[in-house]
Amino acid sequence: MKKKSNTDEFREIEAELDAFIKAKVEEQTAKVIYQREFSTMEKHYSFVIWNVDKVSFTTRKYLRRPVINKRATAEHVRQLREYFNVLTTEGEIIFHASHNDKYKTSTGIWLSEIDNDHYAFDEESLSDAIAKHNKIYDEKYAPREGCIPCDYCKKQVPLDKVVKQKIWYRGRDSFGIARSLTRIGNFCSGECAMNEQCSCEG
Numbered sequence: 001m002k003k004k005s006n007t008d009e010f011r012e013i014e015a016e017l018d019a020f021i022k023a024k025v026e027e028q029t030a031k032v033i034y035q036r037e038f039s040t041m042e043k044h045y046s047f048v049i050w051n052v053d054k055v056s057f058t059t060r061k062y063l064r065r066p067v068i069n070k071r072a073t074a075e076h077v078r079q080l081r082e083y084f085n086v087l088t089t090e091g092e093i094i095f096h097a098s099h100n101d102k103y104k105t106s107t108g109i110w111l112s113e114i115d116n117d118h119y120a121f122d123e124e125s126l127s128d129a130i131a132k133h134n135k136i137y138d139e140k141y142a143p144r145e146g147c148i149p150c151d152y153c154k155k156q157v158p159l160d161k162v163v164k165q166k167i168w169y170r171g172r173d174s175f176g177i178a179r180s181l182t183r184i185g186n187f188c189s190g191e192c193a194m195n196e197q198c199s200c201e202g
């Protein structure tokens with residue numbers, strides 16, 4: 001029997017590779033992905049809905065798929081096999097998704113990121129994480145009568161418990177000259193006041 005040419009072998013691996021990727025991609029049927037709105041602790045969370053435009057199977061590290069013009073060398077065959085190997089062991093599904101807003105914001109979400117805490121395939125799965133966050137918000141951060149937010153951690157502090165502290169920071173005075181300035185900050189604790197002072201010193 002005649003030995004297969006490198007080019008034939010290359011084309012065979014290519015076909016096998018394409019079938020492998022196609023099968024992986026076809027397992028994914030999600031049309032939308034729900035994201036827990038990413039924000040600070042200072043507001044209620046809700047959902048962001050991403051529309052899935054395309055699904056790919058690839059690796060997180062940059063890897064160029066070997067291609068040939070007409071003829072393959074043994075080296076081409078070796079490189080394609082190696083590429084296939086890496087894809088088999090490290091490949092992952094990525095969802096290319098976008099918003100229908102005027103900015104057409106788009107993103108890539110890896111399958112492993114869909115953890116029912118930050119991302120989920122359905123609204124239901126995210127609602128626990130959102131409810132948990134919102135409960136903490138209501139208890140600690142929601143504006144309350146007789147309280148003000150701590151300048152550093154943003155938690156509500158009863159007015160009679162506020163720690164007032166002078167914070168030194170670098171800024172410009174009304175003449176535009178760089179100076180060391182001060183302001184009085186409101187904090188829940190000495191620790192937050194210290195953290196705020198540290199963040200001002202950069």
Ligand SMILES: [Zn+2]
Binds near residue numbers: 151153154188
């Ligand atoms: Zn605080």
